[in-house]
Amino acid sequence: MMWYDGGWGWGGWFFLVAFMVLFWALVIFGIVALVRYFSGAHHDRQAGRPPSSGEPGRGSRGAEDLLAERFARGEIDEDEYKRRLALLREHR
Secondary structure, three states: OOOOOOOOHHHHHHHHHHHHHHHHHHHHHHHHHHHHHHHOHHHHHHHOOOOOOOOOOHHHHHHHHHHHHHHHHOOOOHHHHHHHHHHHHHOO
16 A cells, blocks of 8 residues: 655655755765874964964074074174074073
8 A cells, every 4th residue: 555645745755855865975075184184284384384472482593593594694683683582582
């Protein structure tokens, strides 16, 4: 015996197919995001930016290196280099 009364009709099929596609898209996106995060792609992107001043030792060392580079290129003179270097070391 077959039952033809009730049911969702074509609208139900459309809803189920759309929901299934959305579900699998979210699952695939989640897997890709986890693989990228754990493979180090997230950490490599952060490695290119300068260290923050909140990290002990690393922020001031990077600033001293940048200051030395500017002095070597001739952007600043010796007096300004010494003054800024003393200021950086004072605020460590």
